[in-house]
Amino acid sequence: MGAAASGMTGKQDPQVRISDRFWDSYRELVRKTVIPYQWEALNDRIPDAEPSYAIRNFRITAGMEQGEYGGMVFQDSDVAKWLEAVGYSLAQHPDSELERTADEVIELIAAAQKEDGYLNTYFSIKEPGNRWTNLHEAHELYCAGHMMEAAVAYYEATGKRRLLDVVCKFADYIDQVFGTEPGKLRGYDGHQEIELALVKLYKATGEERYLALAQFFIDERGAEPNFLVEECKQRDGFSHWANKKIAIPTVAQMAYNQADKPVREQDTATGHSVRAVYMYTAMADLARLTGDASLLEACRRLWANTTKKQMYITGGIGSTHHGEAFTFDYDLPNDTVYAETCASIGLIFFAQRMLQLEAKSDYADVMERALYNNVIGSMSQDGKHYFYVNPLEVWPKASKLNPARHHVKAVRQKWFGCSCCPPNVARLLSSLNEYIYTASAERNTIYTNLFIGSEASFELAAGRVGLKQESHLPWEGYVRMEVTESPKAELALAFRIPSWSYGEAEMIIGGQAAKYEVVDGYAIVTRAWSEGDVAEWKPRLEAQLIAANPAIRANAGKAAIERGPLVYCLEEADNGDLLSSLTIQADTKLHSSYDPGLMGGAVVIEAEGCVDNMASWQPDLPYRPLAQQQVQEASSVTLRAVPYYLWGNRKTGEMTVWIRTSGL
């Protein structure tokens, strides 16, 4: 790793292997089902699903097949994300057959690479003369970035350099094309991704030029004259998406691509949400590696705006499907929501990088929220169906019949024409081990950010430390941490005090209640930890009714149920339809019980509520005096809430996270 300016560092990253009651099944699902299923999808072998064309495009480019390019302009990235997931999976679970398949794909990719290093099937097949003429729309560098991430993951898992060499050659070529030197393009991609990928490539290879190139892309973004606007003029306004000439966009319109102003001047999460969080991730990487204070400040501002004012309670971001974008502060409609799966994954990346910069539990709180709710909720329990949009309120009939809600699907889909989300879930879940801990080697401190059963080893200044975590999350607030190796020097174990514990958390060391220091949301115990020492960490985990800031108009008069990291929801399967007719008592007791029959077992919550009396309403009476209602009191009813991540796995029906409250 290069010279670190600040933040979490180590001689090398912690080595972590997950073994966890809750997550093992997810990771096994990814390994046994999602990765093989997505391989079938990439090869267009899923019946009744939209074809991917992705492998076929590489075969055509490599001259192994004749045909037309198929799919989106960024279809290559699906193969890359799949390979990246395979890399992470192989690192944890060697699988010679999967590795052989991956090696074959890598040979195919290598065969599709041009002599000069260029690698992109869309431009190779469809527009060979038009490289780098539409960075605004055509995702060339975006696809390059994903291939770099795949190469690094595969190299780190297997030690094989084949794909790494391919992407290094490509990166070297890109470095010759882009830059501030005369004759080079002072440009950047319309869809950020390569910036964070180049940081990974730098880390894997030690090649400083890749870090500098990432920095270049970040620094040029939004500079005047605006590259993307000028580029569009060069094309005479031709738009890939519209397939015709369009009006030259304004600089202000480049806010969609976070390129309307320099990144250091941005303070509000704006535009396409995935682009935004991928960029913030790279900004945090660079702030850490270069010690750039203005970049760190921008990261903090953008983090605060994103997570405090533009984030759903599920960790979803992006309030509109128009441009898959942020809208503005506190505009978080539950029914016309976007909350794209990829955006929450990008938010997790951003959180991880901020944690590497500074140990503040807030970053991990958000990471956990997005992971346990929006992200895993996007995948069906069978691992073969996905949500792209993750709503907080679903009325299936409206999804079907009201065009403003067509993008909100009530049922997970097999695959998508634009299928960025499913492989993104796969690569996140198969690399989840990278999100549990951060460590400061210099300060001999290990931070536990996520409570996920695992064995980990760390190289600290004092020496090697081994930890074995056992966790009862998300169902119980219990974590057992055993020190399995210790240099017998003083070192600090820092446990995140999760936001959902509201500061109530007990530490037990060696069976005795132990005091801890609280720093930035972590409970820190500094001592000479010895092999065999056990710390038990018991953050209070109780179901709570949650209110939203009144500025979030969509949730006025409503409450949500949270229990630990999980957000809950009401489903029609448990509560009947017309969920809007239900209210929850503001002072209800929330009864939690484990239901082993609910999709592999989950804690369900029962609450006291009321249902509006509907018997007195005729279907053909739309409006009547409220006074007629008061004589017909609402009836008591027991509401049954299930974890949000499980919604839509039974029959198709209504769902809501936010519930009207009564009796406040």
Place this chain on the structure above:
Amino acid sequence: MGAAASGMTGKQDPQVRISDRFWDSYRELVRKTVIPYQWEALNDRIPDAEPSYAIRNFRITAGMEQGEYGGMVFQDSDVAKWLEAVGYSLAQHPDSELERTADEVIELIAAAQKEDGYLNTYFSIKEPGNRWTNLHEAHELYCAGHMMEAAVAYYEATGKRRLLDVVCKFADYIDQVFGTEPGKLRGYDGHQEIELALVKLYKATGEERYLALAQFFIDERGAEPNFLVEECKQRDGFSHWANKKIAIPTVAQMAYNQADKPVREQDTATGHSVRAVYMYTAMADLARLTGDASLLEACRRLWANTTKKQMYITGGIGSTHHGEAFTFDYDLPNDTVYAETCASIGLIFFAQRMLQLEAKSDYADVMERALYNNVIGSMSQDGKHYFYVNPLEVWPKASKLNPARHHVKAVRQKWFGCSCCPPNVARLLSSLNEYIYTASAERNTIYTNLFIGSEASFELAAGRVGLKQESHLPWEGYVRMEVTESPKAELALAFRIPSWSYGEAEMIIGGQAAKYEVVDGYAIVTRAWSEGDVAEWKPRLEAQLIAANPAIRANAGKAAIERGPLVYCLEEADNGDLLSSLTIQADTKLHSSYDPGLMGGAVVIEAEGCVDNMASWQPDLPYRPLAQQQVQEASSVTLRAVPYYLWGNRKTGEMTVWIRTSGL
């Protein structure tokens, strides 16, 4: 008038002149401001407004000017609607200068007519060879229909036949082109309008062929094979709107044009809402004039579906801007609403025709609701600014920054590129006299549907009857009806018992409480009325909190305020922003008081409510336990509601019709 099969009939229509405290100012606004202003708009003389091109198109077609066609394909209809409004206005207020202007426009129109009778500036200028090749999209018959309506109105006002002759020649030509006979087109327009217009033309001229042609268009609609689908195949899929070839639409997609099945088989309001209600209007006309029972049944079904399950409390219809369309039963979102002005006007036409078919107060209740709320609310108090979309909830920032709400304007616009609504308001308000009464000559019964001060005369079987109505609506439930002429025979005066009186209405005749018979929502007094007799009609008019059917999910837990025919709303100007933080006490007293300073004077309503305590919330805290809220009780507050039709006439701000209730 032709031989009537059923319904309301008279030797001739009632002659009605309005003189009313509330409506005189509106009608004067139309006459003195709206009609002259729209004339300027049609001539592209409004600074900073979108140009109309409408007059210019006629000049180009008539060879008086060189240039390109401008505006929408149906731009001609704006001129027609303006002329129709002028006709109505001249009928009530002769104005030689306005009449001279209109005569000049009529000469211009006549000059633009082709030798064979064809009249359409778009096809004449842009696609002279393509007449009748794109009925689906190009509004040719729609524009023809509006010109017929204008001609009839102008003829009836002035006795001048010039435009009537033009449109008869056009109608005769259309009759040669369309029909079931071999060689004729068995087609109909994508946008219904000509059907109701031909009925008017038939009535004005007595020419049975025009009635038969209207019937033909209605009967052919939705028949198999589907004309509009086949026509699109003929064009090889070329779409006017997309300006390229598109996939041939399916029959099911023709539901947008209410042409997916025969009209008699339709039972749900579907597709583009203006097209729908214009068609229903013609269906009701034809049911009345031909005695077609199946058509009548379809009208009743479609009326019930439209008004009982798909109508906003303001009388707005159309739940989505996608296709300006209905969605499905009970889907009435307040924030992403459409509720186009023209659709409510069309609903009023439909109600009027149903009243001519059968005297049921429900039709008039809806007519009044749409008129006093959605329709007059669409126009600014200065008569120069208009809403196309009439929302029930506005958050100006969201209208600006959330694309799903861009169509919901927080401020009325000067003019629109598609400016169908402003001239539609003008023609409705200037012909309002036609909506007050219906009469059955045979049964010697006069129905008062709207309470609008007026002098009217009727030709009944028993002889001529004169009535002078004085009304304190909408502020007080008081109507004074004086018989000014009477044949000294027994006749029945029927007063609508408005839905908002909930059946409580007092009749006083000659100063004495009088009994009345209740039939289908009318209070009927049958006696030998004499000149000078006075009936006072006092429907109870009190402010009420109104609840919505629980099936209307958008209004769950909320109430609206109604007072007589008026729906009320909360505006930021009176209640501050963040209207979602306000609740209204379910058992509040509603204090009505006349505020002479509120835009010419209006009754405002004060109510007891609460405002969520926001002091304890930091702007950067999006979510927290509800339990923290309970210790911070909401504060009492006095809510001030103003009539919905006045909203948006002060400063730009939030508005809501539906208010969260508390204490139920």
